[in-house]
Amino acid sequence: MPHPPDASTQPLLHLVLHQPEIPQNAGAVARTCVALGAKLWLVRPLRFQLDSRHMRRAGLDYWEHLDWEVVDDWRQLRDRLSSRSFWYFSKRAGRLYTEPRYAPGDALVFGGESAGLPASLLENNREHCLRIPIRTPPRSLNLSVSAAVVAFEARRQFVAAGLLAAEPCGP
Numbered sequence: 289m290p291h292p293p294d295a296s297t298q299p300l301l302h303l304v305l306h307q308p309e310i311p312q313n314a315g316a317v318a319r320t321c322v323a324l325g326a327k328l329w330l331v332r333p334l335r336f337q338l339d340s341r342h343m344r345r346a347g348l349d350y351w352e353h354l355d356w357e358v359v360d361d362w363r364q365l366r367d368r369l370s371s372r373s374f375w376y377f378s379k380r381a382g383r384l385y386t387e388p389r390y391a392p393g394d395a396l397v398f399g400g401e402s403a404g405l406p407a408s409l410l411e412n413n414r415e416h417c418l419r420i421p422i423r424t425p426p427r428s429l430n431l432s433v434s435a436a437v438v439a440f441e442a443r444r445q446f447v448a449a450g451l452l453a454a455e456p457c458g459p
Contacts, residue, residue, distance in 0.1 A: 299327035299355055300452070301442055302369060302395040303435055306362065306409075309335040309401045316432035318354050324439055328356040331365055335400070362409070369395050374416055377438060378404055379428045381417035388418065390442035392451060401431050 303326050308314045314330065321328045330338075338358065359365045374395045375388065399405035410417050420429060420437055429437070446452035 297325075298393060300324055300392055300446070301326040301390075301439055302329055302372060302393070303327070303439060304329040304331060304365065304395055304397040305400075305431070305435075306331045306397060306405055307333055307335070307400040308431065310431070311336040313401060313431040317435045318356065319350050320432070320436045320439060321355070322350040322353045324443060326355075326439060328354060329365060329369075329395075330356070330358045331362060332358065332360050334358075374413065375438075376405055376410060376413050376417045377419065377434060378410055378417055379419055380404075380410070381419040383418050385418040385420050385438050386441060388416075389449075390445050392446060394442065396435065396438050396442070398431055398435055404428075 301324065303317055303321055305314055305317060305328070308330060314328075314334075314336070318328050320326070357368075359368065372393055372395045373391060374397055375390070376397045377385065378399070397405065418438075420434055422429060428434070443452065447454045
C-alpha cells in the first residue's frame, strides 16, 4: 500500500503520472523517484493493477523506500498539491524543459503512454507546458525516460543554485 517512508521529510519533487497504461513504466518512474527522493503520484484510472508483477519488477527491491500515493482523479491531486507549481510535459508544447527554473516541491506531470495529457489540461496551463526536444522518427520518448530526463534536470538546477548538495555516486 502507498506510504511515505519518512513523513518528516518533504519530497524533492512530485512526479505525477496521469492515467498511466504500462506497469513497467510506472515501476521505472518509481525507481527514479527513490533515487531522487521524489514522491510518485498515480492518477486514476490506471490501466493496470497496482500489484502487477511487471510494475513491481521494474521497481525491483526499492518499493519499501518509495513515497507514493494514488488519487482518484485530477481534482483530488490538485487539491492535495494546491500550493505547488505544476509543469506539464507534452510533445506539442512550445517551450523546452530546460527553460524554467524549477523549485523544490514542484509537480512534474506526465500523461499516459498512448494519448499523453488531456488537451484541456494543456490548454488551461499553456505557460507551464514544456517539451523534450527529440529528432524524428520517434513520436516521443518513453514515459519513464521522459520523467527521468526532466527530474534530473530539476535536480541539476537545484545543485547549481546551491539548494541541494551534490552527492557522490555509490553506496
